[in-house]
Amino acid sequence: MSDLEQQDLYAALLHEMKNNLVLMSITLDRVPHCGSEDHDKPLDEVRLLCQRASERLMQALFIYKNQLGGPLLNAIDAYSVEDFVAEMALQADSLRSQLRIETEIGAEVPPIWFFDRNMLSMALINALHNSVAYARERIRIRVRVEDGMLCVAIKDDSDGYPPHILKTVEEDKPLTSNGTGLGLRFASIIAKAHTNNGRRGRLCLRNEGGAVFEIQVP
Amino acid sequence: MIVSPEARLVDYKAKRALVIDDYPSMRSAFKMALASFGMTKVDLAATASEALVRVKGNQYDVIISDYNLGDGRDGQQLLEEMRHRGLIGLETAFLMVTAESVYERVVAAAELAPDDYLIKPFNGEILRTRLDAILTKKEVFREVFRQFSRGNLEAAILGCDEIMKNQPKYFVDALRFKGEVLVASGEFEAAEALYRQIIALRAVPWSRLGLAKTLHLQRKDTAAENLLLDMLDEHPELVSGYDLLADVQVNQNKLQEAQRTLSRGVEVSAKSPRRQRRLGEIAYQNKDMECAEGAFKAAIDKGRHSIFLAANDFANLARVHLEQGDTKAASDVLTVNRRQLQESNEGKLVNAVVQSRISAQTGRPEEARNAMREAMQLKLKGARGEPELILDMVEACVKTGLDEEASELLSEVARNAHDSVALLDKAKRIYEEAGKAAEVAGILQKSTAEVARLSREGALLIQRGDFKNGVGKMLAAAKEAPRNPRVLMNTVWAILRLLETEGGDASMLGDARRLLDDATYLIPDHPRLGGLRTMLRGIEVAR
Numbered sequence: 136m137s138d139l140e141q142q143d144l145y146a147a148l149l150h151e152m153k154n155n156l157v158l159m160s161i162t163l164d165r166v167p168h169c170g171s172e173d174h175d176k177p178l179d180e181v182r183l184l185c186q187r188a189s190e191r192l193m194q195a196l197f198i199y200k201n202q203l204g205g206p207l208l209n210a211i212d213a214y215s216v217e218d219f220v221a222e223m224a225l226q227a228d229s230l231r232s233q234l235r236i237e238t239e240i241g242a243e244v245p246p247i248w249f250f251d252r253n254m255l256s257m258a259l260i261n262a263l264h265n266s267v268a269y270a271r272e273r274i275r276i277r278v279r280v281e282d283g284m285l286c287v288a289i290k291d292d293s294d295g296y297p298p299h300i301l302k303t304v305e306e307d308k309p310l311t312s313n314g315t316g317l318g319l320r321f322a323s324i325i326a327k328a329h330t331n332n333g334r335r336g337r338l339c340l341r342n343e344g345g346a347v348f349e350i351q352v353p
Numbered sequence: 354m355i356v357s358p359e360a361r362l363v364d365y366k367a368k369r370a371l372v373i374d375d376y377p378s379m380r381s382a383f384k385m386a387l388a389s390f391g392m393t394k395v396d397l398a399a400t401a402s403e404a405l406v407r408v409k410g411n412q413y414d415v416i417i418s419d420y421n422l423g424d425g426r427d428g429q430q431l432l433e434e435m436r437h438r439g440l441i442g443l444e445t446a447f448l449m450v451t452a453e454s455v456y457e458r459v460v461a462a463a464e465l466a467p468d469d470y471l472i473k474p475f476n477g478e479i480l481r482t483r484l485d486a487i488l489t490k491k492e493v494f495r496e497v498f499r500q501f502s503r504g505n506l507e508a509a510i511l512g513c514d515e516i517m518k519n520q521p522k523y524f525v526d527a528l529r530f531k532g533e534v535l536v537a538s539g540e541f542e543a544a545e546a547l548y549r550q551i552i553a554l555r556a557v558p559w560s561r562l563g564l565a566k567t568l569h570l571q572r573k574d575t576a577a578e579n580l581l582l583d584m585l586d587e588h589p590e591l592v593s594g595y596d597l598l599a600d601v602q603v604n605q606n607k608l609q610e611a612q613r614t615l616s617r618g619v620e621v622s623a624k625s626p627r628r629q630r631r632l633g634e635i636a637y638q639n640k641d642m643e644c645a646e647g648a649f650k651a652a653i654d655k656g657r658h659s660i661f662l663a664a665n666d667f668a669n670l671a672r673v674h675l676e677q678g679d680t681k682a683a684s685d686v687l688t689v690n691r692r693q694l695q696e697s698n699e700g701k702l703v704n705a706v707v708q709s710r711i712s713a714q715t716g717r718p719e720e721a722r723n724a725m726r727e728a729m730q731l732k733l734k735g736a737r738g739e740p741e742l743i744l745d746m747v748e749a750c751v752k753t754g755l756d757e758e759a760s761e762l763l764s765e766v767a768r769n770a771h772d773s774v775a776l777l778d779k780a781k782r783i784y785e786e787a788g789k790a791a792e793v794a795g796i797l798q799k800s801t802a803e804v805a806r807l808s809r810e811g812a813l814l815i816q817r818g819d820f821k822n823g824v825g826k827m828l829a830a831a832k833e834a835p836r837n838p839r840v841l842m843n844t845v846w847a848i849l850r851l852l853e854t855e856g857g858d859a860s861m862l863g864d865a866r867r868l869l870d871d872a873t874y875l876i877p878d879h880p881r882l883g884g885l886r887t888m889l890r891g892i893e894v895a896r
Binding site: 228 | 382452472478482521526554557559
């Protein structure tokens with residue numbers, strides 16, 4: 136098999152798996168909660184797993200295409216910040232009904248901002264999945280504008296990030312561990328790909344009564 | 354549950370949707386998801402052709418289409434076909450679903466973008482938020498769209514300004530639509546300023562493309578070319594940029610560059626039959642027969658089963674083969690596509706002309722003459738032919754001594770394409786080669802003079818407010834030059850102004866409709882057409 140055929144085959148396989156996961160995800164959404172923990176809890180878990188798996192596949196496809204020379208961002212355009220936050224909240228909400236999802240948009244945030252909606256949401260969903268897995272009671276999605284940057288933060292009431300992760304992100308070292316590490320690396324790449332007027336986006340992690348994952352885009 | 358405040362006002366029970374996907378399981382998944390929020394009037398289609406049939410018979414509020422459709426067409430082409438044929442209006446929400454995140458880049462600068470797109474995988478709730486957002490936006494723009502489709506362009510512009518002032522969430526959307534309205538109403542300078550304003554906010558691809566287009570429309574082609582070259586350097590995947598750049602280069606007579614530009618465009622996306630055809634035409638003018646052959650073949654291949662395939666595509670390919678001396682290949686074009694060529698008079702005309710040239714080249718003059726006689730008959734019956742094809746006929750007539758017929762045909766080409774240097778040059782060459790160079794100038798001069806006079810007089814009368822007589826002159830000009838797009842558009846405009854101000858009979862409306870269809874057939878992308886079509890629709894609605 137030639138390299139090109141092999142590449143096509145990889146891409147086709149990833150696509151195929153992704154499509155099947157879409158169908159699986161939609162099918163799972165049809166199973167209603169019934170109020171019994173024995174039923175609802177595993178259902179939520181399996182939904183989350185299904186979404187995480189498809190997110191990972193999306194990232195794999197993205198990184199794969201990027202390695203073949205594809206661009207990092209697809210299309211920066213004007214989007215409603217409010218709609219974007221509402222969508223993120225829905226994503227989290229549909230995953231685990233027991234958690235309280237709160238949203239907060241600062242008064243200084245303009246109604247529209249220029250960003251790559253799909254890529255930014257892929258980067259944030261990683262963090263959401265993490266928070267859904269570790270949060271005790273609530274997740275807060277908070278948006279502010281600080282120093283000309285749109286800051287989208289996902290904050291939970293978990294034990295927070297372990298110190299080694301905070302350190303690697305702060306020092307901007309590549310994360311090689313699997314799981315959380317991959318997601319963070321992806322988020323950092325996406326944040327940095329957003330540029331405007333010579334400024335560059337970034338990823339900030341901190342612990343503040345829980346884990347805070349924040350992406351800033353100029 | 355978190356919902357944005359305005360969103361849940363959408364009444365899905367009252368809305369009708371069409372879902373287009375080639376996978377049965379995806380179709381039913383969509384149907385289920387839509388039903389979960391009350392949308393039960395849902396039709397399903399598996400292919401683009403099925404979708405077209407559905408759209409012709411129904412008015413949909415929402416169309417959800419997968420980008421990859423099985424029958425060789427994609428969702429973007431389907432959207433373009435639906436809009437070009439006026440099957441769906443601005444009030445219909447079109448949501449594209451795709452597994453390819455790269456599709457966003459196609460959309461980013463597409464002239465006909467869907468209202469939004471959704472990337473797989475997604476869940477039902479996300480589908481709903483996207484639909485909420487689009488349908489709420491449609492509601493906000495309802496009045497603007499209504500004014501636009503009635504031809505009240507000024508009211509539409511005021512409506513956009515209103516939205517920009519009062520609904521900051523839709524500021525950029527209103528700005529973008531205002532740009533389109535300004536272009537449609539011919540206010541290119543204002544449109545240029547608007548696109549510069551957007552670029553100052555952020556140089557998103559569609560704003561740069563919009564700016565380049567307004568520059569091109571003002572004949573500031575050097576500036577447009579530089580802008581597009583920069584943009585394509587940064588975003589080589591923005592296919593519509595190549596099409597515009599090629600137009601800009603043709604305008605400056607840079608045909609070699611235009612060919613290179615379109616070759617690159619075809620490399621990025623080979624799917625558009627119109628891009629392939631354009632490449633073929635320019636390569637043909639550049640005498641690059643190999644490139645022309647490939648492009649014309651691709652145009653036929655990609656255009657199959659769509660409205661974008663015309664009899665002329667077969668003529669183009671056969672002409673290239675004939676010029677390469679390959680009569681066998683030219684003959685194959687006719688054989689392979691016999692069914693399509695027999696479907697219309699235009700097809701039969703192409704068939705007869707090509708057949709005649711093949712016979713002439715293979716030393717069968719009698720058959721050649723018979724086929725040409727048949728072609729003449731078809732022309733008398735009203736079969737339309739592209740100017741290139743008519744010139745083929747002129748050449749055949751000149752060579753066989755049918756001078757009167759030749760001069761008649763040439764005069765038709767000249768009336769309809771009086772500003773095409775390439776065509777008129779070719780006509781001169783044909784006469785020179787036959788040793789009749791002296792005749793050609795007279796024919797050209799005589800045939801264009803009448804159209805020019807009628808148009809000028811018509812315009813003058815209308816300027817003085819005498820619409821009735823002005824329209825009379827214009828209609829006479831359009832009759833003389835039924836394939837001259839500028840004359841046709843001016844006539845349509847005059848009729849519509851007459852109907853608006855003084856009213857008129859139904860036959861006038863019919864004339865406008867027919868002439869506008871003819872103009873659309875000739876130059877589907879011309880920026881004036883949209884405005885005229887909406888003006889016409891406005892008058893139809895008012896009746």
